[in-house]
Amino acid sequence: MGTIAYIRADKLFESAGEQIQIINAYASSNEIIVDEEVVDHISQNKRLDERVHVTDFFETKEGSTLLIYDVWVLSSNMEDLAEMFSCLVRRHYEVHFIKQSVIISRESTPMLIFALIDQLRRTLKAQAKKAIGRPKGSKSTSKFDQYISDIIQYIKEKKSVSEIARRLNVSRSSLKDYIESRELKQVAFGSLLQKTQADAQENLINSIICPNEIKETT
Numbered sequence: 001m002g003t004i005a006y007i008r009a010d011k012l013f014e015s016a017g018e019q020i021q022i023i024n025a026y027a028s029s030n031e032i033i034v035d036e037e038v039v040d041h042i043s044q045n046k047r048l049d050e051r052v053h054v055t056d057f058f059e060t061k062e063g064s065t066l067l068i069y070d071v072w073v074l075s076s077n078m079e080d081l082a083e084m085f086s087c088l089v090r091r092h093y094e095v096h097f098i099k100q101s102v103i104i105s106r107e108s109t110p111m112l113i114f115a116l117i118d119q120l121r122r123t124l125k126a127q128a129k130k131a132i133g134r135p136k137g138s139k140s141t142s143k144f145d146q147y148i149s150d151i152i153q154y155i156k157e158k159k160s161v162s163e164i165a166r167r168l169n170v171s172r173s174s175l176k177d178y179i180e181s182r183e184l185k186q187v188a189f190g191s192l193l194q195k196t197q198a199d200a201q202e203n204l205i206n207s208i209i210c211p212n213e214i215k216e217t218t
Contacts, residue, residue, distance in 0.1 A: 001064040002035035003027075008073045009041065012127050018148055018182075019069040025152045025188055026098045027067060034067065048080040055087075062091040070099045071120045081120065085113055099183065101200035115204040122209065144170070144178040151179065155188035 005023045009016040016039055027034050042051050066088065068074065074084040085104070088095055094105045097116065104112060144151065147168055154164045161179065165172040179185060 001061050003032055003065040003067060004061060005034045005037045005067045006073060007037070007039045007069070009039075010072060010076065012076075013072055014069060014182075015145070018145065019073070021149050021152060022069055022098060022182075023067050025156070026096075029156070029189060032065075032067070047077060048075060048083060058088065058091065058093075062093075064093055066093050066095045068095060068097055071097060071116050072123070076120070076124060078117065078121065081117060085117075089113075100204055101186070102204060109201075109205075111205050112201055115201075115208050118208045119204065142178055144168075144175065148182070148184070151175075152184055152188045155179070155185055 005020070005027070007016050007019045007023070014022075020037070020039075023034070026032075038054075038057065040051065040054055042054070048055065071081070075081045089104065089106055089108075092106060094103060096103050100116065100119070102112060102116070104116070147170075150168070151164060154167065159167075161176050162172050165175045168175070
């Protein structure tokens, strides 16, 4: 049915512009042609039953490939996320999660889906802690956001961080931190490659933290 890039803005996470740049870089690196780009502008606080245009759209695209930056793009509500996973798999979607370097489909192990959900749970918990001290519902931005497209291109050209910093006239150390936090090297070189699938899935599954493990580490 084709390839769809699905973007959804959320104040706590990456902007729609960042997601588009990352998805485009990933598609280019992996020679994937994006047939359709969908930007969901509905508030991140809206539940799935209030995002009917999205669910209706997905129903008409059964069997498609879906490119998504991160799990929260589907939903940051656990109940809605479980429903989205179930319906996408049932409709034979192949969903690429770029940040995690994994793909889910009908052939995926249930543990992979559980791991994605658990990672989002932990991410939301961490975001709630970070939100203390800044206005509720806001995400810290970076002065480098405006250069993200150029940075990705420079990385693809195998330019060093020092050279990129000189070209942009910015601090090397700050740029290095930005590239690492946004995982732009993985994005630029297409981290989601077939040969890395097994390792990426195994690492994600092994990252699951159970309640007793939380107690042991506190």
